[in-house]
Amino acid sequence: MEPTDPRSTLLADKHVEFIKRLDKKHDELEYWMTEHLRVSGIYWGLVALFLLDKPAALDHQQIVTYILGCQNSDGGFGGHTNHDSHLLYTMSAVQVLLMLGALDQIDTKRVTDYVVGLQRDGMVSGDEWGEQDTRFAFIAVAILSQLGTLEQLDTQGIVDYVRSAMNYDGGFGSGPGGESHAAQVYTCLACLAILGQLHVVDRERLSGWLAERQLKCGGLNGRPQKLEDVCYSWWVLSSLEILGRVHWVDRQKLCGFILSAQDEERGGIADRPGDVPDVYHTCFGMAGLSLAGFKGYALKPVDPVYCMPKDIVERAGLGSWTDKVPESWRE
Amino acid sequence: MRIDGCSDIEDPAPLAQQAAWQDVEPIAQDDGPSPICPIAYTDEYREMMGYLRAVMAAGEESARALALSGRVIQANPGHYTAWVYRKRLVEALASDIGAELDWVSALSAKHPKNYQLWHHREALVERLWPARAALALPEDQRLANPVLRRELQFVGSALDEDAKNFHAWSYRQWLVARYELWAQELAFVDTMISQDVRNNSAWNQRYFAVLRGRPATTQLDAALARAEVAYAVEHIQFAPNNDSPWAYVVGLLLRHAPAALHDELLPRIRALAADPGFAPAMSSTPFYWSALVDIHEQQARALPPAERAPLLDEARAICDRLATQVDITHNRYWRFRKTAVGAA
Secondary structure, three states: OOOOOOOOOOOOHHHHHHHHHHHOOOOOOHHOOHHHHHHHHHHHHHHHHHHHHHHHEEEEEHHHHHOOOOOOOOOOEEEEOOOOHHHHHHHHHHHHHHOOOOOHHHHHHHHHHHHOEEEEEEEOOOOOOOOHHHHHHHHHHHHHHHHHOHOOOHHHHHHHHHOEEEOOOEEEEEOOOOOOOOOHHHHHHHHHHHOOOOOHHHHHHHHHHHHHOEEEOOEEEOOOOOOOOOHHHHHHHHHHHOOOOHHHHOOOHHHHHHHEEEEEEEEEEEOOOOOEEEHHHHHHHHHHHOOOOOOOOOOOOOOOOOOOOOHHHHHOOOOOHHOOHHHHHHH | OOOOOOOOOOOOHHHHHHHOOOOOOOOOOOOOOOOOOOOOOOOHHHHHHHHHHHHHHHHOOOOHHHHHHHHHHOOOOOOHHHHHHHHHHHHOOOHHHHHHHHHHHHHOOOOOHHHHHHHHHHHHHHOHHHHOHHOOOOHHHHHHHHHHHHHHHHHHHHHHOOOHHHHHHHHHHHHHHOEEEHHHHHHHHHHHHHOOOOOOOHHHHHHHHHHHOOOOOOOOHHHHHHHHHHHHHHHHHHOOHHHHEEEEEEEEHHHOHHHHHHHHHHHHHHHHHHHHOOOOHHHHOOOHHHHHHHHHHHHHOOOOOOOOHHHHHHHHHHHHHHHHHHOOOHHHHHHHHHHHHOOO
């Protein structure tokens, strides 16, 4: 039997086992150190499984019960049971429930009120303590669009904030003046896409900036002069996909890079070759492979705005953001 | 798990053996009847979390609770709920904000990229010396204030450790903008750029320092534009194949002094490219040619449509050169960029 070359083969079965084993790693310190974001861990694992077309590998009912148990009296969700609410974990919770067809098991109004309650002077904070970041602009919009209650948010205030975070290089930072960073670019573009405001973007300059993220090794970095990291396969590629320019990077080389970061023994994908894998990089590596059109496995298509399988996004009526992309962008 | 200099991290003996905690019954982690995420703990962490859950459930507001929240955060700075509890305790106990800032500083040395630490710091500084009070003083007096001096020094140290720490730069921007410490910032940026001309974060900060919080539509005067062009080109000379100064000067001028692209930048980079000492480096860097595309497009914009063709043709020819010779790695980008020349 020929050994599989991890650089050209997606070790799908190993990744499925890696994800299934996540809740059994009693001997690993990292496990309890990440308790506070367990809900997001589940979201990342589920996305990877769905894209691998192995959605049943985890017990859906158990997950739903657990997620519902993470909701607090303020309507938001914490990262684990008995953890305080935060926008980040509320997002992951809603996405997981959407993917598992269980969104009807939460009170939409309670979650909406929680999110809307975090908006002050136009911008949305991550929590009651007021941290502001363009990530939260996107998350608030994404959550409410999934709940069908977007009209309850002052979306103009959010658009204004996102626009103020646009930099001289066409990129977006975490707030006004903040250095352009691929993850922030994604959140800003995804936010503008849902709100049908992509026309405010400097499409040429930003696409060029994103294309420049690709290094000779095929991997992508998050800002100039920094190292490549598998997670940028998502942040950069999803951004380019929204801009309609994903062909501006060498996708084959990128796939080679992502695959080389797989862990042949344990399964899972790491931030770069040779490092320890984790579920976060497994999710975004998988999503990157899907967006890049990797041919070595029948990955499910992924929606670049929601980072969920396209068919689920469409069934939920959320795929219409594509209709609001500027006319001039449709080549 | 101790942090030197933190006096509230006391007795490392298990909490169950400490007299001060005898009255508390710890609450064990409840993962539910069929846990899908059963969690393994080390004994020490398990014990701390049990006591933390107990005092949180009881709504306790005390010094020991504050100390315990600190220990949990030390062990796991991403533990969001421990932070929430701590912030409430700091308020409820009217804790000494200076001491709290000391504690945050000591922890930050080990966790320079933790969001909560930086955000907590912001809140503490604002409480220690509200901006409204600070802004009643002239800038040199603000700078002399011990709170702000300490903060500038702290964020400077964080950047000494990691000159590209996103959180540190973000915090510095908050500090400089909130307390209007603009006069000193350009000198700081210059120091950072001198230390590493390739530090993109520092160049981003230069833009921030030059603009001084003014709107994106601000037009810079000719003298300032000229000075920034000279600065950028001087640093391009050190390392022509360096993205940051090119992106900075082209971006700055496009937004705030477009005429200077042709009047100031073009002659300087052309001169550098013609200089035998620099010609090979300049002609082989994609950033030089990319800047020319931007400059020619801007020049064309300033002309009547009937007269734009030669400049736009030149820009397209440069895109070809980039795609086929100078920047083959990004050839797909350059081929499409060519089709977009003159479109906007």
